[in-house]
Amino acid sequence: MRVRGLAVPGAGAVLALALTGCGSPAGSAPAPGAPATATATLVKKPAADDFKSVRTYKTVSLPSRLRIPAIGLTTPPLEQLGRVVLPSYNQPKDSIELPERPEDAGWFKGGPRPGQPGPAVIIGHVDWDKSPAVFFRLREMKPGDSVYVDRVDGSAQEFRVTQVRQVAKDDFPTADVYAPDLAASLRLITCGGRFDHGARNYVDNVIVFASPVT
Amino acid sequence: MSTRRQARGRTARLLLLSGSVVAIALAAGCVVGAGKDSDAAAQTARTSPAAEAAPLPSGSADPGTAGAEPASGPLTPGEFTLQFQSLLGQHTVLAADMMRGRIRNDPDLAQATNAALGKNTDAIGKLFSAEFGADTAKAFTPLWADHVTGLFNYARGLGSNDQAAMAQAKVSVTSIESKLAEFFAGHSGGKLTKQAAMAGVTDHVSHLLQQADQYAAKDYAKSDATYREGYAHAFAAGKGIGSALLTPAQGKTLDTPTWRLRSALTQLLGEHVELVIGALRAGATDAPDFRAAAAAVNGNTTDLAGAIGVLFSPAAGSAFQQMWADHIDLLVQYAASIAKGDDAARTSISGGLNGFEGRLSAFLATATGNKLAAQTLAKALGSHDAMLRQQVDAFVAKDYATAHDVAYSTYQEMFGLSGQLAKAFGVTVAKRLPVGPAQTGRGGMAPVIGGR
Numbered sequence: 001m002r003v004r005g006l007a008v009p010g011a012g013a014v015l016a017l018a019l020t021g022c023g024s025p026a027g028s029a030p031a032p033g034a035p036a037t038a039t040a041t042l043v044k045k046p047a048a049d050d051f052k053s054v055r056t057y058k059t060v061s062l063p064s065r066l067r068i069p070a071i072g073l074t075t076p077p078l079e080q081l082g083r084v085v086l087p088s089y090n091q092p093k094d095s096i097e098l099p100e101r102p103e104d105a106g107w108f109k110g111g112p113r114p115g116q117p118g119p120a121v122i123i124g125h126v127d128w129d130k131s132p133a134v135f136f137r138l139r140e141m142k143p144g145d146s147v148y149v150d151r152v153d154g155s156a157q158e159f160r161v162t163q164v165r166q167v168a169k170d171d172f173p174t175a176d177v178y179a180p181d182l183a184a185s186l187r188l189i190t191c192g193g194r195f196d197h198g199a200r201n202y203v204d205n206v207i208v209f210a211s212p213v214t
Numbered sequence: 215m216s217t218r219r220q221a222r223g224r225t226a227r228l229l230l231l232s233g234s235v236v237a238i239a240l241a242a243g244c245v246v247g248a249g250k251d252s253d254a255a256a257q258t259a260r261t262s263p264a265a266e267a268a269p270l271p272s273g274s275a276d277p278g279t280a281g282a283e284p285a286s287g288p289l290t291p292g293e294f295t296l297q298f299q300s301l302l303g304q305h306t307v308l309a310a311d312m313m314r315g316r317i318r319n320d321p322d323l324a325q326a327t328n329a330a331l332g333k334n335t336d337a338i339g340k341l342f343s344a345e346f347g348a349d350t351a352k353a354f355t356p357l358w359a360d361h362v363t364g365l366f367n368y369a370r371g372l373g374s375n376d377q378a379a380m381a382q383a384k385v386s387v388t389s390i391e392s393k394l395a396e397f398f399a400g401h402s403g404g405k406l407t408k409q410a411a412m413a414g415v416t417d418h419v420s421h422l423l424q425q426a427d428q429y430a431a432k433d434y435a436k437s438d439a440t441y442r443e444g445y446a447h448a449f450a451a452g453k454g455i456g457s458a459l460l461t462p463a464q465g466k467t468l469d470t471p472t473w474r475l476r477s478a479l480t481q482l483l484g485e486h487v488e489l490v491i492g493a494l495r496a497g498a499t500d501a502p503d504f505r506a507a508a509a510a511v512n513g514n515t516t517d518l519a520g521a522i523g524v525l526f527s528p529a530a531g532s533a534f535q536q537m538w539a540d541h542i543d544l545l546v547q548y549a550a551s552i553a554k555g556d557d558a559a560r561t562s563i564s565g566g567l568n569g570f571e572g573r574l575s576a577f578l579a580t581a582t583g584n585k586l587a588a589q590t591l592a593k594a595l596g597s598h599d600a601m602l603r604q605q606v607d608a609f610v611a612k613d614y615a616t617a618h619d620v621a622y623s624t625y626q627e628m629f630g631l632s633g634q635l636a637k638a639f640g641v642t643v644a645k646r647l648p649v650g651p652a653q654t655g656r657g658g659m660a661p662v663i664g665g666r
C-alpha cells in the first residue's frame with residue numbers, strides 16, 4: 001500500500017512514505033501505534049500541487065491632485081465628477097458634471113483612475129465670470145509636456161502629452177475621449193475658441209491627450 | 215469577409231477539429247506504444263544535434279491555399295489587422311516554445327511545435343493573399359519560414375552549447391530581419407520606412423533570442439517575463455505593420471475605441487491561453503520552469519481582472535478575479551493530478567470546472583445586461599477548458615502533434631470569443647459614459663482665449 005502526502009512544511013519537496021506489508025521480520029509483532037514495517041520511498045510532490053492563483057485585486061489609489069509644471073499649475077484636491085442626471089442650463093442629461101468652483105478640476109469617477117487601463121478624464125474650467133480658471137493655460141500645452149497626477153496614497157503617475165486638439169463642441173469626439181479601451185491614458189478637457197455671447201458658451205473644447213510614462 | 219461568415223467558418227472548423235481530435239486520440243495508442251522509438255530518436259538527436267535536418271516551417275508552397283486559418287475572403291481593415299496581430303502573437307509564443315523545446319534537446323516536441331509554426335506561417339500567408347494578392351503572400355511566406363529556421367538553428371546551437379552554430383544562426387537571422395523589413399516597407403506604399411520596419415522586426419527577434427538565452431541559463435522567471443513582453447510587442451508591431459499595409463482611410467479604423475478594446479481583449483485572452491498551456495504542460499511533467507510559468511499566468515490574471523475592473527467596477531473586477539482564480543487553480547490542479555497519477559482527482563476537477571463555467575457565464579451575462587447569453591457562453595468556456603485539458607493529456611502522452619493541434623485551435627477559438635466579449639463589453643460600458651462636450655467656460659477671459 002502506498003500513502004501519499006505526508007507534507008513537510010517549508011520543504012521544497014515533500015516526502016511520501018510508502019508502507020508495505022513486506023519486509024517485517026518473521027514472527028515479530030509491531031509496537032502499538034507504530035507501523036509494523038515500512039519502507040520509505042521518496043516521492044517528490046509536484047510543484048503544481050502548491051500553486052495558488054493570485055486573488056488580491058490590484059487597485060490603483062484615487063487621484064488627489066494634478067500638477068503641470070509647463071503651465072505652472074498645481075490644482076487643489078480633485079473633485080469627483082459623475083454624469084449629469086438632472087439636466088440644467090449648460091449641462092444636458094448624460095453630459096459630464098462640471099467642477100463647482102473655477103479653481104477646481106475634477107476627475108470623472110465613472111472611468112478609470114489615472115494609471116489604470118483605459119482613458120482617465122480630468123476636466124476644468126478655462127475661465128469664470130471675470131477671471132481665469134484652473135485650466136486657463138491648458139491651451140498652451142504641447143506634445144512632450146509632462147503631467148503628474150498625485151494619488152491619495154502618496155504615489156504619483158507621470159503622463160506625457162501626445163496631442164492637443166481644439167474641437168468644435170458640435171463635433172465633440174465622445175468616443176475618442178470616453179470610450180473604453182485598455183491602454184492607460186489621460187485626457188484633460190476645458191473650453192476654447194470663440195465665445196458665443198448668445199449661447200453664453202465657448203464654441204470649442206480643448207482636449208489634451210497624454211500617455212503614462214513607465 | 216463578414217463576421218457571420220467567419221463565425222460559420224469557425225463553427226465548421228470546430229466540428230472538423232472535434233473529429234480530428236477523436237481520430238488523433240484513437241491513433242494516440244499507437245503513438246504511445248511507439249514511445250521507445252521516439253525516445254531513441256530523441257536520444258539520437260541529443261547526441262548528434264548537428265545532424266538534424268533544418269525545419270521546414272511552411273507546410274505549403276502556395277499560401278493562397280494553405281492552412282485552415284484564417285478563412286479566405288476580404289476582411290474589414292480592422293479584422294485584417296486583428297487577425298494579423300493575433301497570428302503574430304501566436305507565432306511569437308510558438309517560436310519561443312519551439313526554441314525552448316530545442317534547448318531542452320527535446321526534438322519530438324521541437325518538431326511538433328515547428329509544424330504548428332508552419333501552420334501559423336501559412337495562415338499569415340493566406341491572410342496576406344486574401345488582402346493583397348497571392349504574389350504578396352508568395353513573397354512573404356518563404357521569408358518568414360527562413361526567419362523561423364534561423365531561430366530554430368539558434369536554439370539548436372544554444373541547446374548543444376555550439377557557439378559557432380549560434381553565431382552563424384545570428385548572422386542568418388539578422389540578414390532575414392533586413393529582408394523582412396524591406397518586404398514590409400516595400401508593401402506599405404511609403405507609409406513605413408525600412409528603418410521603422412527594421413526596428414519592429416529586430417525587437418521581435420531580440421525578444422525571442424533573449425528569452426531563449428534566459429531559458430537556457432535556467433532563469434525561467436526572466437525568460438517568461440521576456441516571453442510576455444514578446445507577445446505584447448507582437449500585438450503592437452502587428453498594429454503598426456497592419457496599419458501601414460492598409461490605406462490611410464482604412465488605417466483610421468484602428469484608432470476607433472471599439473477596435474482598440476477588441477484588440478486589447480484579444481491580446482489578454484490570447485495570452486491567457488498560451489500561458490496556461492505552458493503552465494499546464496510544465497505542471498503535468500513537473501518541469502523546473504513550472505513556477506515561473508505559473509507566475510506568468512498570475513500576471514495575466516491580474517491584468518484581466520484589472521480590465522474587468524475598469525470596464526465595470528472595482529467590485530466586479532475583484533469578483534471576476536476570484537472566479538478566474540478558481541478556474542486557473544482547477545486547471546493547475548488537473549496538471550498536478552496528472553503529475554501524481556491521480557486519476558480520481560482528474561475526474562473530480564473536470565466537474566469543478568463545469569461549476570466555474572456556469573458561474574462566470576452568469577456573471578458576465580449579468581454584467582452586460584444579457585448581451586452575452588449565459589448558456590452559450592458557458593458552452594464556449596466548457597469547450598475552452600476541455601481543449602486545455604485535451605492538449606495537456608496529449609502532451610504527457612508525448613503525442614505532441616495532437617497537443618499542438620489542439621493548442622492551436624484553442625487559441626483560435628479564443629480569438630472568436632474575445633470578439634464577442636469585446637462587443638458586449640463595449641456596448642454595455644458606453645451606456646454609462648458621458649456624452650458630448652463640456653461647458654467649461656463663462657467667457658470672462660473670452661477676448662484673450664478667442665483671440666488666440
